[in-house]
Amino acid sequence: MAYTAEAPAIAAGDDPMVPRIGRVRRRVRELSDVWTLTVEMEDGRPLAFAPGQFNMLTAFGVGEAAISISGDRDRADSGLIHTIRAVGPVSGALTRLGPGDVIGVRGPFGVGWPVDAAKGSDVVIVAGGLGLAPLRPLIYAVLASRKDYGRFALLFGARTPADILFRREIEQWRRRLDVEIQVTVDTSGEDWYGNVGVVTALVPQASFDPQNTIAYVCGPEVMMRFGAAALRDAGVPDTAMYLSMERNMKCGVGLCGHCQLGTAFVCRDGPVFRNDVLRPLMAVKEL
Amino acid sequence: MTTDGAGSGPTAIIERRDLQALFDVLLQRGYRVVGPTRRDEAIVYDDIAVIDQLPAGWTDEQEGGRYRLKRREDAALFGYAVGPHSWKKFLHAPIQQLWRARREGDKTTVEHEPPRPERFALVGVRACELHAIAIQDKVFLNGEHADPHYRARRNDAFIVSVNCGKAGGTCFCVSMNTGPKVAGGFDLNLTELLDGGQHRFLIEAGSDAGREVLDQLPKRPATSQDAKAADAVIAATASSMGRSMKSDDVHQLLLRNLDHVRWNNVAERCLACSNCTMVCPTCFCTSVEEASDLTGTESSRSRRWDSCFTMDYSYVHGGSVRSTTRSRYRQWMTHKLSTWHDQFGTSGCVGCGRCITWCPVGIDITEEVAAIRSSEPH
Ligand SMILES: Cc1cc2nc3c(=O)[nH]c(=O)nc-3n(C[C@H](O)[C@H](O)[C@H](O)COP(=O)(O)OP(=O)(O)OC[C@H]3O[C@@H](n4cnc5c(N)ncnc54)[C@H](O)[C@@H]3O)c2cc1C
Ligand code: SF4
Ligand code: SF4
Ligand code: FES
Numbered sequence: 207m208a209y210t211a212e213a214p215a216i217a218a219g220d221d222p223m224v225p226r227i228g229r230v231r232r233r234v235r236e237l238s239d240v241w242t243l244t245v246e247m248e249d250g251r252p253l254a255f256a257p258g259q260f261n262m263l264t265a266f267g268v269g270e271a272a273i274s275i276s277g278d279r280d281r282a283d284s285g286l287i288h289t290i291r292a293v294g295p296v297s298g299a300l301t302r303l304g305p306g307d308v309i310g311v312r313g314p315f316g317v318g319w320p321v322d323a324a325k326g327s328d329v330v331i332v333a334g335g336l337g338l339a340p341l342r343p344l345i346y347a348v349l350a351s352r353k354d355y356g357r358f359a360l361l362f363g364a365r366t367p368a369d370i371l372f373r374r375e376i377e378q379w380r381r382r383l384d385v386e387i388q389v390t391v392d393t394s395g396e397d398w399y400g401n402v403g404v405v406t407a408l409v410p411q412a413s414f415d416p417q418n419t420i421a422y423v424c425g426p427e428v429m430m431r432f433g434a435a436a437l438r439d440a441g442v443p444d445t446a447m448y449l450s451m452e453r454n455m456k457c458g459v460g461l462c463g464h465c466q467l468g469t470a471f472v473c474r475d476g477p478v479f480r481n482d483v484l485r486p487l488m489a490v491k492e493l
Numbered sequence: 494m495t496t497d498g499a500g501s502g503p504t505a506i507i508e509r510r511d512l513q514a515l516f517d518v519l520l521q522r523g524y525r526v527v528g529p530t531r532r533d534e535a536i537v538y539d540d541i542a543v544i545d546q547l548p549a550g551w552t553d554e555q556e557g558g559r560y561r562l563k564r565r566e567d568a569a570l571f572g573y574a575v576g577p578h579s580w581k582k583f584l585h586a587p588i589q590q591l592w593r594a595r596r597e598g599d600k601t602t603v604e605h606e607p608p609r610p611e612r613f614a615l616v617g618v619r620a621c622e623l624h625a626i627a628i629q630d631k632v633f634l635n636g637e638h639a640d641p642h643y644r645a646r647r648n649d650a651f652i653v654s655v656n657c658g659k660a661g662g663t664c665f666c667v668s669m670n671t672g673p674k675v676a677g678g679f680d681l682n683l684t685e686l687l688d689g690g691q692h693r694f695l696i697e698a699g700s701d702a703g704r705e706v707l708d709q710l711p712k713r714p715a716t717s718q719d720a721k722a723a724d725a726v727i728a729a730t731a732s733s734m735g736r737s738m739k740s741d742d743v744h745q746l747l748l749r750n751l752d753h754v755r756w757n758n759v760a761e762r763c764l765a766c767s768n769c770t771m772v773c774p775t776c777f778c779t780s781v782e783e784a785s786d787l788t789g790t791e792s793s794r795s796r797r798w799d800s801c802f803t804m805d806y807s808y809v810h811g812g813s814v815r816s817t818t819r820s821r822y823r824q825w826m827t828h829k830l831s832t833w834h835d836q837f838g839t840s841g842c843v844g845c846g847r848c849i850t851w852c853p854v855g856i857d858i859t860e861e862v863a864a865i866r867s868s869e870p871h
Contacts, residue, residue: 266596306599
């Protein structure tokens with residue numbers, strides 16, 4: 207006898223490989239190849255998540271991809287938010303889904319950013335490109351209880367001014383007096399008056415107490431290596447740095463093997479790792 | 494499912510001519526009986542209903558990259574080592590549909606058959622293979638998310654194990670502490686005895702289900718003579734292992750040597766063909782694939798066995814994390830012998846020797862470990 211996944215407790219609880227049904231409510235173009243989807247679960251049960259966690263999203267008939275949650279955990283009932291770059295078949299199909307279209311959701315999976323660990327400390331966020339998307343829920347969480355944290359610096363790098371993700375929101379954050387925001391681009395056009403260069407070069411300029419800081423880094427792997435090195439040079443210990451890793455993922459729940467990184471399953475033990483754990487793994491080529 | 498630890502209770506003797514009764518009782522009880530049989534010049538695991546389907550009087554010769562069947566001088570039913578198949582093909586299906594989605598008008602539903610509990614009786618499971626099953630149990634059942642398909646097949650499985658009467662040319666279970674003597678995890682356990690011209694089996698039950706089946710079999714109590722004969726069989730097997738590996742420190746040895754030059758050396762020989770992962774009884778990796786009909790109203794997802802030797806396995810946008818054979822062989826071997834301990838609290842290798850025998854170029858995991866050990870840079 208077949209039963210349907212609309213009985214969510216069974217589908218989600220019993221078989222971790224069966225997606226729940228969601229519907230796209232909103233689709234917003236962020237950049238030339240990046241869209242943000244707001245998804246509502248068909249069963250009406252919002253999906254509670256922690257900043258830094260991801261879902262496995264299905265474009266029916268095409269396939270599934272791991273996509274971080276980019277929304278606000280305190281507003282989970284107003285929809286599940288994902289920001290997706292179209293790079294191939296699955297991500298392409300996901301970004302073509304419009305209002306009313308059906309999408310499959312498994313998750314949330316993985317270990318996210320520690321949010322409370324930084325209370326009482328300065329917060330430094332180093333993001334490269336689409337790496338800002340998985341960090342956005344963390345930014346929301348910190349800003350929501352801003353007084354619990356020390357200084358707050360967001361350092362963000364994009365390839366060109368046209369690649370600056372969440373640009374309007376960054377401008378809003380920038381207007382607050384209690385945040386330091388630095389944006390840099392690798393190559394600029396004529397109408398860019400900001401920083402030019404790699405994001406890691408912003409680290410020495412940011413104001414934070416390296417002995418009392420928690421740093422969060424997400425972006426392409428090379429950028430994270432350099433970002434972690436710059437933070438270390440500034441005096442932040444590996445035990446106070448968190449990085450989010452990307453690996454091939456087919457299950458998200460520790461059963462398919464694909465995401466292994468040395469001793470770790472990135473889907474289950476990560477994607478966010480503390481750098482003292484991660485650094486020895488990253489030091490081995492092609493591990 | 495097996496419940497007890499080691500074989501307990503009295504042992505009995507069942508004569509060769511009466512052993513068909515075991516199959517009859519298992520079939521009567523609704524089990525799908527699978528066991529060793531000879532096909533295409535190899536001993537494989539398949540459905541068997543009658544005892545004549547067992548490879549009576551056959552044995553195997555195994556070496557690196559070589560497998561050959563030959564006649565024995567006697568009519569032993571289990572007188573060979575393990576072949577290219579393992580029991581994972583029954584418990585962890587090579588292809589498994591995960592769900593089907595159907596669109597009707599505005600409505601999409603995802604349907605998945607509740608896993609159909611197949612009640613397998615696995616006959617002829619060796620000690621190393623019992624350990625391999627226990628290892629896959631840890632992977633599929635003991636984590637935060639269990640695999641319902643594996644669970645459905647595993648829960649009701651009835652296991653008839655056999656103490657090995659002959660070590661294969663590539664076996665090293667003694668080194669891995671997994672054999673040749675069966676030490677638990679079975680419903681019934683057999684030792685094949687051929688001494689004194691009497692073909693018989695020492696049989697013991699390891700669970701309530703095993704005792705129930707045993708009660709229905711024609712048998713006589715075992716004598717101390719029979720017990721001694723069984724011990725001798727196991728001792729002879731233990732002392733004739735084809736391979737050996739020092740395993741107590743291999744976990745740390747490999748972690749210390751992730752940049753050893755030996756990985757370059759093995760990469761020059763390895764074809765990245767994936768044979769070793771397919772025959773390994775503990776390898777569990779899978780990939781998923783999507784299918785859809787032409788109209789786009791139905792789609793489905795299936796998973797199938799995958800191998801860390803493929804390029805796709807570690808692909809992320811922009812390229813494969815492990816683009817070289819060196820890193821892929823290293824991933825496989827360090828996972829088996831090293832990181833598996835960190836992940837699951839046990840070795841991922843049981844010393845069955847399959848990966849050595851079925852490697853087309855005869856790469857030998859025991860030799861690779863020995864090579865690294867003997868040339869560890871200080
Ligand atoms: C934890 C995590 C979080 C992520 N968060 C985001 C996010 O927020 N936004 C975003 O745009 N992207 C994110 N990604 C990357 C995204 O999963 C890949 O871009 C996507 O899988 C690419 O698939 P594709 O078919 O569109 O493209 P292609 O790169 O062309 O894929 C080709 C083949 O490779 C496979 N493949 C490629 N990358 C992966 C992967 N990482 N895992 C499994 N299979 C893969 C595909 O399944 C496909 O079979 C994340 C990845 C991970 C692991
Ligand atoms: S690694 Fe080789 S010897 Fe070890 S269990 Fe797998 S196939 Fe058998
Ligand atoms: S070790 Fe042998 S069996 Fe394994 S992938 Fe390499 S060539 Fe194939
Ligand atoms: S994604 Fe399958 S084990 Fe991590």
